[in-house]
Amino acid sequence: MTARILVVDDNQLNLDLLNARLTMEYYEVLTAMNGAEALDTLERENIDIVLLDVMMPGIDGFEVCQRIKANPATMDIPVVMVTALDQMEDRVRGLQAGADDFLTKPVNEMQLLARVKSLVRLKMLTDELRLRAHTTRDIAIEELLRNQGKAGHEPAEVLLIDERISVFERFSGIMRGAARLHHVNDPKAGVQAAAEGRFDCAIISADFSDFDPLRVISQLRSLDRTRFLPIILSSDIENDTLIARALELGVNDYVVRPVDPNEFVARLKTQVRRKAYHDGLRSNVAESIELAVTDGLTGLHNRRYLDTHLETLVERAHKRGRALSLLITDIDHFKAVNDTHGHDGGDEVLREFARRLRNQVRGMDLVCRYGGEEFVIVMPDTPALMAAEIAERLRFDIADTPFGLGEGCMEIAVTASLGVATLDSDAGETAANLIKKADTALYEAKAGGRNRVVAKAA
Amino acid sequence: MTARILVVDDNQLNLDLLNARLTMEYYEVLTAMNGAEALDTLERENIDIVLLDVMMPGIDGFEVCQRIKANPATMDIPVVMVTALDQMEDRVRGLQAGADDFLTKPVNEMQLLARVKSLVRLKMLTDELRLRAHTTRDIAIEELLRNQGKAGHEPAEVLLIDERISVFERFSGIMRGAARLHHVNDPKAGVQAAAEGRFDCAIISADFSDFDPLRVISQLRSLDRTRFLPIILSSDIENDTLIARALELGVNDYVVRPVDPNEFVARLKTQVRRKAYHDGLRSNVAESIELAVTDGLTGLHNRRYLDTHLETLVERAHKRGRALSLLITDIDHFKAVNDTHGHDGGDEVLREFARRLRNQVRGMDLVCRYGGEEFVIVMPDTPALMAAEIAERLRFDIADTPFGLGEGCMEIAVTASLGVATLDSDAGETAANLIKKADTALYEAKAGGRNRVVAKAA
Structure with missing residues (x-):
């Protein structure tokens, strides 16, 4: 995969060098010679990754990084700081400024390409998650998805897979206060522990006596439960x-031991933060989608959901030769409830009505608010007779016990009419027709005097 | 990136060979010796890619493929058919059965790994899009996202970037009836055309006289507008x-000319169908998210949206030293409207009220239904005095013209009370406090006799 990379350096030679190397690998390269120019380019262009020199006149690399990460429009762009080899503090400062990674000068070509590749992959996933927001061109929706309300401030749970107790002890010391470290010495048991536990990051040894560390990584990456677990490879030697x-297999970062404690903790925090961010994005998207198919008042599924799902249920019933019944119910004289008890009273009745429906049906049945005071229940594996009985039980449950209003201060009698229809499998009946049939039955129940069930057999 | 690959072949030797090759590349490999076993494994395991032999006793490869693609739980898993070299028809039949690609026996190692890699990437994106559905464990939500209602049956629009008019003519002949072919001979102009047009697929020549075809590909892949455009590389020679x-840069498929017309059309259709599927997923997710922040009755944004966005607007105003005002309005005696005109009448009033609010404010203002008959308007760059004027204009607009009910058959007088508050930047006021202030103002407006504005300066 390729990407648009912005290289920022005040030294023309460095700029040319990085530009040439990256262009050779078919990346699209843009350049900037100082911080102001870089920020300006980021405003105008879509950039996937920034390679950022630290030492620059004017706005230095740290500040550029901070500004990139503070701006909602650019905060998702991975930033790689390019520091001098001996400036250990710069690395920590860079990671603290929000940098996603760093490279040391002179830049090692393999490291450069490996890190860029891994960040491009990360960026692609983030983009995919944010895309729906892009599509809506609505910054507020992006904020909503990004909303980190749930990201706790618990210490991170970290799993170390390494045979040596000495390594565990050293990492324990380094992480004290920053994370809780769990240790498994056997690589296979480690993969299992990762899949079964809830970790924020895994540190995998590159130096098992009798096991290929890449196999551990590939197993973690191919299991559903650990696919998104950040992995840091910990190696005793610089094995390029x-x-x-x-990195190609999906490791997120690597360290060569002995590690600088501050740098390590900063790297760990970057990984944990990134995971929390992605998890948050995912669950916010999921939550939004759930809300979009839920009726806000009653918490039941809404009509949009029913419309999507009913056809599948009908198809499945036909294919498997199973019965399927559908029930439409409408609260009798609901207008009068509203007129007498107001909007709020009406809402209370609807909520209680929904609650009673839900209590009377099985988990596999689908209960939806169809609109206004009309509700639909789809009942798979339910033949006509049984459906009619369920409908009658529902009718009774509603009519028999008055509805409480205003926290039980008042009680009103509510009844409902119900139309039931059962799928005609011989005729290959459609979902639309099934609803129509139930609707006709409901109409007859209303016309027949309300508070009653009319059932149409298949 | 790695993946779990299911290899299906009735020949143990072939099975072992593919298994060994893929395991060496750190893929997790599962094997099955016949169709039934393969389908069984797919039921139980999470599989990312299937390599599927065609000729098998019992259920053959075509049928296995069809069943995989017909099952909602497995339809997103890419299937690669493995066919004999001389069985051109098998390839077309495989693609028609829904296969995503094929390999010919004996399997060329480079092609195997390249194709697997490209399909893994595709699978990762699909998973990311479907993940939210996974998270909800709700098959119906998956169906909703996948719902292809919008995928038209228009002929595909295909862009050919190739210097030779002869190639254009040949492709034109092949695609007649299946797609509309557009031709650009210059590679740079081709990239521009791709970015500006709306194409379903691009065919890129591998044989420009003076331009690197990989550069064309990397440019297309790094531009936002063409990032997801399917690309087929068309080469005169088999240049591995x-x-x-x-493929590594993101090409979706390749053909070596001269191409078999049927095979080419099948490959093209696979790409176009896949794009439509992904586009549909994306826009359905986006639509769902929009619905989740929209008030169903009035079409305004809802409280969830306001709660997310207000804090950002307040922060921004503080940071930039700009004014910000907020208005809360509540329809006077709304209960009486409901009592007299019923639930439907009340809804009509709410909709019309929302419409008038929207008409009176600027595009940058944020209008939300806050709940019940209460609405909030956030006005950036609006100092206290101006906000009070806007509120007064709104009050007048509502009170001055009666609301029509029942398609204009009836008219009723509606008034509203309004509370206005302006952000106190000196005190670094919070969003919550701003709302509270406006709420107090609204309360005073109600207490003061309704149909009036009360404004709290900063």
Whole structure:
């Protein structure tokens, strides 16, 4: 996969060098010679990754990074800080400023390409998650998806898979206060522990005596439960080939031991933060979708949901030769309830009505608010006779016990009419027709005097 | 990136061979020796890709493929058919059965790995899009997202970037009836055309006289507008290195000319169908999210949206030293409207009220239904005095012209009370406090006799 990369450096030679290397690999490269120019380019262009020199006149790299990460429009763009080899503090400061990674000068070509590749992959996923927001061109929706309300401030749970107790002890010391470290020494047991536990990050040793660390990584990446678990590879030696392959397989970061404690903690925090961010995005999207198929007043599914799902249920019933019944019910004289008890009273009745419906049906039945005071229940594996009985039980349950209003201060009698229809499998009946049939039955129940059930057999 | 691959072949030797090759590349491999076993494994395991032999006793490869694609739980898993080299018809039949790609026996290792890699990438994106559905564990929500109602049956629009008019003519002949072919001979102009047009697929020549085809591909893949455009590389010779690199850069498929017309059309259709599917997923997710922040009755934004966005607007106003005002309005004696004109009448009034609010404010203002008969308007860059004037104009607009009910058969007088508050930037006031202030103002307006504005300056 390719990407648009912005390279920022005040040294023309460095700029040309990085530009040439990246262009050779078919990345699209843009350049900027100082912080102001970089921020300006980011305003105008769609950039996937920023390679950012630290030492620059004017706005330095740290500040550029901070500004990128503070701006909702650019905060998702991975930033790689390029620091001098001996400036350990710069790395920590960079990661604290929100940088996603760093490279040391002179830039090692393999590391450059491996890290860029891994960040491009990350960016692609983020983009996919944010895309729906892009599509709506609505910054507020992006904020909503991004909303981190749920991200706790618990210490991170970290899993170390390493055979040596000495390594565990050293990492324990480093992480004290920043994370809770769990240790498994056997690689296979480690994969299992990762899949069964709830970890925020895994540290995988590159130096098992008798097991390929890349196999551990590939297993973690191919299991559903650990696919998005951040992995840091911890290696005793600078093994470029192994590291490159590990990054390709989906490792998120690597360290060569002995590690600088501050740098390690900063790297760990970057991974944990990123995971929390992605998890938040995912669950916010999921939550939004759930809301979109839920009736806000009653908490039942709404008509949009029913319309989508009914056809599938009908198809499935036909294919498997199973019965399916559908019930439409409408509260009798609901207008009068509203007139007498106001909008709020009406809402209370609707909520209680929904509650009673839900209580009377099985988990596999689908209960929806169809609109206004009309509700639909779809009942798979339910033949005509049984459906009529259920409808009668529902009718009785509603009519028999008055509805409480205003926290029980007042009680009103509510009745409902119900139309039931059963799918005609021989005729290959459609979902639309089934609803029509039930609707006709409901009409007859109303016309027949209300508070009654009319059932149409298949 | 790695993946779980299911290899299906009735020949143990072939099975072992593919297994060994893929395992060496750190894929997790599962095997099945016949169709029934394959379908059984797919039921139980999470599989990312299926490599499927065609010729098998019992259920053959075509049928296995059809069943995979017909089952909602597995339809997103890419299937690669493995066919004998000389069985051109098998390829077309496989693609028609829904296969995503095919390989010919004996399997060329480079092609195998390149194709698997490209399909893994595709699968990752699909999973990310479907994940929210997974999270909800709700098959109906998956169906809703997948719902292809909008996928038209228009002929596909295809862009060919190739210098030679002869190639254009040949492709034109092949695609007649299946797609509309557009031709650009210059590669740079081709990229521009792709970004500006609305194409369903692009065919890129691998044989420009003076331009690197990989550059065309990387440019298309790094532009926002063409990032998801399916690309088929069309090459005059079987150039393995070029093809591998192209697949890595994100080409979706390749053909070596002269192409078999049926095979080509089948491949093209696969790409177009896949794009429509992904586009549909994306827009359905986006639509769902929009619905989740919209008030169903009035079409205004809802309280969830306001709660998310107000804090950002307040923060922004503080940061930029700009004014910000907020208005809460409540329809006077709304209960009486409901009592007299019923639930439907009340709804009509709410809709008309929302319409008038929207008409009186600027595009940058945020109008929300806050709940019941209460509405909120947030007005950036609006100082206290101006906000009070706007509120007064609104009050007048509502009180001055009666509301029509029942398609204009009846008219009723409606008034509203309004509370206005302006952000106190000196005190760094919070969003919650701003709302509270406006709420107090609204309360005073109600207490003061209704149909009036009370404004709290900063």
